[in-house]
Amino acid sequence: MSEQFKNRHRNRQQRINSSAHNHGDGHEAREQRARATSNNRVSAYLIRHLQVFFFSLGQLCKAPFSSLMTAAVIGIALALPAGFYLLLQNVQQMGGTLDDTAQISLFLQKGVSASGAEHLRTQIAAMPAVSTVDLISPDAALQEFQQYAGFNRALKLLNENPLPSVLVVHPSAAHSVPALVESLMVELSTMKEVDIARLDMQWIRRLNALLDISHRGVLILAILLAASVPLLVGNTIRLAIQSHHAEIVVNKLIGATDAFIRRPYLYSGMLYGLLGGSIAWLLISASFWLLSGPMQRLSLLYDSAFILQGLGFVSSLQLLLVAGLLGWLGSWLAVGRHLRAIEPS
Amino acid sequence: MIQFDNVGKRYPGGYEALGRVSFHLAEAEMAFLTGHSGAGKTTLMKLIALIERASNGQVIVNGKNLSGIRRRGIPYFRRDIGIIFQNHQLLYDRTVFDNVSLPLVIAGHHHHEIARRVRAALDKVGLLGKEKLYPVTLSGGEQQRVGIARAVVHKPPLLLADEPTGNLDPELSQEIMALFRQFNQVGVAVLIASHDHALIARMGCRVLTLEQGALTIDSRARLTQ
Ligand SMILES: Nc1ncnc2c1ncn2[C@@H]1O[C@H](COP(=O)(O)OP(=O)(O)OP(=O)(O)O)[C@@H](O)[C@H]1O
Ligand SMILES: [Mg+2]
Numbered sequence: 001m002s003e004q005f006k007n008r009h010r011n012r013q014q015r016i017n018s019s020a021h022n023h024g025d026g027h028e029a030r031e032q033r034a035r036a037t038s039n040n041r042v043s044a045y046l047i048r049h050l051q052v053f054f055f056s057l058g059q060l061c062k063a064p065f066s067s068l069m070t071a072a073v074i075g076i077a078l079a080l081p082a083g084f085y086l087l088l089q090n091v092q093q094m095g096g097t098l099d100d101t102a103q104i105s106l107f108l109q110k111g112v113s114a115s116g117a118e119h120l121r122t123q124i125a126a127m128p129a130v131s132t133v134d135l136i137s138p139d140a141a142l143q144e145f146q147q148y149a150g151f152n153r154a155l156k157l158l159n160e161n162p163l164p165s166v167l168v169v170h171p172s173a174a175h176s177v178p179a180l181v182e183s184l185m186v187e188l189s190t191m192k193e194v195d196i197a198r199l200d201m202q203w204i205r206r207l208n209a210l211l212d213i214s215h216r217g218v219l220i221l222a223i224l225l226a227a228s229v230p231l232l233v234g235n236t237i238r239l240a241i242q243s244h245h246a247e248i249v250v251n252k253l254i255g256a257t258d259a260f261i262r263r264p265y266l267y268s269g270m271l272y273g274l275l276g277g278s279i280a281w282l283l284i285s286a287s288f289w290l291l292s293g294p295m296q297r298l299s300l301l302y303d304s305a306f307i308l309q310g311l312g313f314v315s316s317l318q319l320l321l322v323a324g325l326l327g328w329l330g331s332w333l334a335v336g337r338h339l340r341a342i343e344p345s
Numbered sequence: 346m347i348q349f350d351n352v353g354k355r356y357p358g359g360y361e362a363l364g365r366v367s368f369h370l371a372e373a374e375m376a377f378l379t380g381h382s383g384a385g386k387t388t389l390m391k392l393i394a395l396i397e398r399a400s401n402g403q404v405i406v407n408g409k410n411l412s413g414i415r416r417r418g419i420p421y422f423r424r425d426i427g428i429i430f431q432n433h434q435l436l437y438d439r440t441v442f443d444n445v446s447l448p449l450v451i452a453g454h455h456h457h458e459i460a461r462r463v464r465a466a467l468d469k470v471g472l473l474g475k476e477k478l479y480p481v482t483l484s485g486g487e488q489q490r491v492g493i494a495r496a497v498v499h500k501p502p503l504l505l506a507d508e509p510t511g512n513l514d515p516e517l518s519q520e521i522m523a524l525f526r527q528f529n530q531v532g533v534a535v536l537i538a539s540h541d542h543a544l545i546a547r548m549g550c551r552v553l554t555l556e557q558g559a560l561t562i563d564s565r566a567r568l569t570q
Contacts (some may be wrong), residue, residue, distance in 0.1 A: 047456065184484070250434050254495070255424035256451045344396050 032178035074276025079283040081222030233330030271328020380555035386538040403543035428497030429506035442476035486517040
């Protein structure tokens with residue numbers, strides 16, 4: 001079978017070679033011409049699409065106010081879920097930076113000496129689940145307390161330093177998952193030098209749970225609002241089709257295919273989507289710009305290097321792409337339903 | 346070019362607009378279709394252009410049996426026919442050039458080719474130099490000629506015209522008819538529906554007369570019998 005094929009192929013090759021030989025460069029010239037016409041056809045196709053694109057753009061520009069109104073509604077419908085999503089991502093990131101700061105405070109027994117505390121520090125620091133351990137001596141703790149207004153006078157009333165030595169344990173990166181941190185805390189709290197072990201992580205867990213719920217909510221909101229975009233575009237395109245009834249009839253009478261008639265409407269739908277997407281982008285960028293000042297002040301108060309992240313390049317591109325696709329989809333749905341109904345009579 | 350065999354057309358309401366019509370229009374032949382109002386002239390034209398479908402009988406146009414053409418095939422079938430309407434059916438938000446170029450754009454021709462052919466067609470109907478104007482700025486006769494240029498720009502082998510001179514004065518009508526004759530002389534089959542008996546008589550072509558949906562007189566058939 002394959003032998004046969006090879007033979008046939010070889011024969012054909014010979015024929016081509018001999019014909020090329022006989023007619024000088026005739027074969028090559030023919031091939032070149034074939035390539036040129038196919039290039040022509042491709043370029044004619046592209047030019048036609050470009051023409052339709054600019055025609056559709058021109059149609060939108062003919063009624064700038066109503067086009068802009070439609071696009072603005074689309075923009076708001078897209079900006080809401082996209083903005084919420086971005087905000088959530090920021091909060092999550094902030095939670096992430098707090099996750100790293102999860103630490104266990106070990107309040108040592110009153111009787112543990114400074115050298116004993118230092119010994120315990122090195123012992124705990126050697127554990128694999130632990131990254132670093134800071135020792136806060138009673139004196140250092142007292143000094144720190146004295147810096148806070150109001151405490152000073154209260155502390156002066158005491159004859160001796162009431163504060164214990166404190167070891168602040170930072171779990172290693174691999175062990176900063178809540179469950180592991182907790183088991184580490186349980187392990188440390190059983191040491192005989194340790195009086196109280198404290199882990200303040202509950203609020204991070206609650207935050208994460210809340211974020212999960214918000215994610216769901218934003219997803220539902222996004223689906224609902226995104227679904228409104230094709231409906232909006234579809235309705236606009238339906239009106240456009242109705243107002244071009246006569247033109248569509250003429251086109252059909254002189255042999256236009258459905259695809260030809262559909263094309264400008266699909267392009268307008270996509271353009272509405274893209275324009276709406278751009279407006280959404282502007283709305284989100286403006287809102288985040290307004291938020292970034294107060295956010296920075298807040299983050300300074302928390303001693304955190306957190307910076308509000310706006311729409312990056314990739315996200316912006318994604319937003320525009322989704323907007324364009326939704327517009328195209330809406331137009332496609334409308335065109336499919338309404339063009340078929342228009343026939344010359 | 347056109348062959349009708351016992352063709353009948355009954356509209357959805359039950360009204361029989363055509364009954365048992367048979368005739369044959371040869372290639373490169375020119376003929377008039379006449380008859381009083383409501384006789385079925387427009388209906389017959391619509392059957393040829395597949396705007397309506399025959400209820401019974403067989404219609405063959407350009408070698409194609411129309412009952413075998415599905416919905417998807419209709420656009421390609423219509424590209425072989427030039428249709429001219431009484432009310433021009435021009436697009437009033439496009440220039441004369443854009444109107445005339447429409448059949449070529451639809452067929453996907455290259456823009457150099459389109460410009461050349463549109464100018465040739467406009468030259469033929471005597472409107473060269475008005476290509477950048479909008480149809481509303483033209484007279485009725487000129488608008489009709491734009492419609493004719495659009496119908497012939499892609500060189501179809503068959504021209505259909507339903508009352509093309511309905512709104513024009515006799516002199517303009519005469520000019521339009523002369524134009525049709527010119528196209529016919531270069532090998533295009535032409536079928537024109539018209540009320541205007543004086544005009545038809547002056548042209549000296551074959552005349553098909555419809556009466557209440559039936560073909561009662563075929564002038565060529567009478568001559569040969
Ligand atoms: N879509 C339709 N539905 C029902 N009846 C129709 C329809 N179109 C035409 N008719 C009827 O068919 C008959 C023939 O109509 P047609 O338009 O073919 O006549 P015509 O010869 O072109 O007349 P005119 O000279 O007035 O244009 C008329 O009685 C008309 O009422
Ligand atoms: Mg009529």
